[in-house]
Amino acid sequence: MREYWKNGWGTMTASELIDLEIKLLMEGIFQVYGYDFREYAEASLRRRMTQWLSGSSFATLSEAQSRLLREPALFENLLRGITVNVSEMFRDPSFFKVLRERVIPHLKTYPFVRIWHAGCSTGEEAYSMAILLREEGMQGRYRIYATDIDAEVIRRAQEGIYPLQELQRFTRNYQQAGGKASFADYYTARYNRAIIDPSLRENLVFATHNLAVDADFGEMHLILCRNVMIYFNPSLKEKVLNLLHSSLTPGGFLCLGAKESLNYRQLASCYNEISPRTQVYRRSYGCP
Amino acid sequence: MAAPENRIFKAVVIGVSTGGVMALKQILTALPADFPIPILVVTHITPTADDGLAQLLNSQCSIRVKEADEEELLAPATVYLAPANYHLLVERRGILVLSVDPPVNFARPSVDVLFESAAEAFGHSLIGIILTGAGHDGSRGLLQIRQAGGLVIVQDPADAEMDSMPRKALELLVPDYLVSLAELPALLCRLTHTTHQVNVI
Ligand SMILES: C[S@@+](CC[C@H](N)C(=O)[O-])C[C@H]1O[C@@H](n2cnc3c(N)ncnc32)[C@H](O)[C@@H]1O
Numbered sequence: 001m002r003e004y005w006k007n008g009w010g011t012m013t014a015s016e017l018i019d020l021e022i023k024l025l026m027e028g029i030f031q032v033y034g035y036d037f038r039e040y041a042e043a044s045l046r047r048r049m050t051q052w053l054s055g056s057s058f059a060t061l062s063e064a065q066s067r068l069l070r071e072p073a074l075f076e077n078l079l080r081g082i083t084v085n086v087s088e089m090f091r092d093p094s095f096f097k098v099l100r101e102r103v104i105p106h107l108k109t110y111p112f113v114r115i116w117h118a119g120c121s122t123g124e125e126a127y128s129m130a131i132l133l134r135e136e137g138m139q140g141r142y143r144i145y146a147t148d149i150d151a152e153v154i155r156r157a158q159e160g161i162y163p164l165q166e167l168q169r170f171t172r173n174y175q176q177a178g179g180k181a182s183f184a185d186y187y188t189a190r191y192n193r194a195i196i197d198p199s200l201r202e203n204l205v206f207a208t209h210n211l212a213v214d215a216d217f218g219e220m221h222l223i224l225c226r227n228v229m230i231y232f233n234p235s236l237k238e239k240v241l242n243l244l245h246s247s248l249t250p251g252g253f254l255c256l257g258a259k260e261s262l263n264y265r266q267l268a269s270c271y272n273e274i275s276p277r278t279q280v281y282r283r284s285y286g287c288p
Numbered sequence: 289m290a291a292p293e294n295r296i297f298k299a300v301v302i303g304v305s306t307g308g309v310m311a312l313k314q315i316l317t318a319l320p321a322d323f324p325i326p327i328l329v330v331t332h333i334t335p336t337a338d339d340g341l342a343q344l345l346n347s348q349c350s351i352r353v354k355e356a357d358e359e360e361l362l363a364p365a366t367v368y369l370a371p372a373n374y375h376l377l378v379e380r381r382g383i384l385v386l387s388v389d390p391p392v393n394f395a396r397p398s399v400d401v402l403f404e405s406a407a408e409a410f411g412h413s414l415i416g417i418i419l420t421g422a423g424h425d426g427s428r429g430l431l432q433i434r435q436a437g438g439l440v441i442v443q444d445p446a447d448a449e450m451d452s453m454p455r456k457a458l459e460l461l462v463p464d465y466l467v468s469l470a471e472l473p474a475l476l477c478r479l480t481h482t483t484h485q486v487n488v489i
Contacts, residue, residue: 015408015436019380043377043405044387084389227388230358259358259371259386 021061036212039236052081087121093176113221119228120146123157130200147209160196216247226257250285298413303399305332305421307449318473321350326362370397377405393425403429412437421453441465
């Protein structure tokens with residue numbers, strides 16, 4: 001703040017003002033609704049906030065703030081606009097191939113495994129995992145917990161219904177990921193929608209969970225947190241990583257998105273990437 | 289505002305689509321290894337690509353070329369390419385951010401997304417460049433760079449392999465410089481007070 005005093009009043013640039021408005025609003029939202037966006041990466045948050053604003057009737061965020069803090073429905077609407085829920089089945093096929101070939105063999109050595117998808121969005125990733133485990137003969141020996149901050153995406157994940165036009169890409173991903181069956185076995189097409197085989201939902205639990213404020217899950221063998229932390233600033237990344245770490249059993253696996261890494265993280269020394277650029281990290285046994 | 293040659297720039301952003309590989313090669317091979325500021329590039333490459341293009345360019349250029357990593361701090365004399373399937377943004381402190389937000393203008397990475405964030409991060413200390421390409425990605429972002437006081441350069445449509453992106457940009461603004469690819473490296477060196485390296489390839 002200091003520098004601005006030097007220059008006198010009113011010398012913030014338009015974009016600095018917007019950042020300030022975002023900060024103030026996020027503080028308010030945290031106190032009123034408990035949603036904590038205070039440590040999200042500025043640039044991408046700002047982009048989505050300004051997008052939401054331009055589609056609203058408000059001229060500035062300050063103007064919107066008064067109603068956002070009083071009207072839950074309006075806040076819900078903002079929430080829709082600022083969370084990014086884009087997902088795919090078998091997103092980054094080569095990653096799922098690594099899971100199949102290098103991680104599942106380890107999991108098979110346990111009588112029962114627990115898997116956590118942190119930031120599961122509309123469920124594509126969790127269903128992909130269920131398919132993978134079934135094809136690798138682990139049926140009945142696992143439980144998948146799939147969580148997200150956003151109750152609406154959790155509701156849609158539970159439904160397991162996706163637009164049919166996306167299935168072409170899902171199918172291609174599945175094949176590239178080394179799928180052993182025909183992807184069509186896993187859904188029923190009805191009109192323009194694909195309904196996921198409900199039996200894939202056995203042992204798959206969807207729930208809301210906020211990585212920024214909620215407690216850990218405990219004793220997971222495999223955790224996927226892909227394309228979630230890229231939206232966080234470094235201090236929130238550290239915090240969330242600690243949460244994931246304390247939920248992961250020694251020798252367990254932590255998987256990040258294609259362009260994420262543990263490079264700058266304090267916990268980096270507790271993990272070894274199973275091979276470069278796989279974004280699959282194994283927790284070493286020695287780490288507390 | 290001071291004459292362009294007397295201004296201090298902190299970063300260059302480039303948006304390019306169809307014809308991008310050749311265009312980037314021509315420009316980047318002609319820049320010196322000690323080019324004083326970072327260059328951020330969005331090119332619409334195929335979604336399945338790995339960092340092959342960055343490696344290829346790096347092997348042919350004296351300036352360092354790499355794929356942008358999440359949370360990376362911008363360094364001088366380095367070219368950062370947006371990775372396939374991610375938007376590239378930059379924060380005010382010069383830190384790179386990636387996102388999987390939906391495609392913009394059917395593109396991810398999108399030039400508009402990079403330009404908009406760079407305009408906000410660097411204001412008048414930014415050089416924005418639109419090169420050859422189909423579609424109209426980048427024109428809105430270039431306008432935002434202009435509005436934030438940055439310097440804008442557009443490739444002459446007559447010189448472009450695909451003239452649609454430059455044309456769309458020209459519909460929105462009159463650039464500070466309208467240049468051919470061949471003229472661009474020398475211009476960038478002049479604007480950043482660097483000695484221009486003659487392209488010997
Ligand atoms: C881009 S999606 C990633 C979906 C999936 N993991 C993938 O890679 O395809 C990011 C998800 O993270 C969720 N998210 C954002 N902040 C969160 C938080 N604090 N706690 C839990 N989930 C969060 C969003 O709601 C969104 O569904």
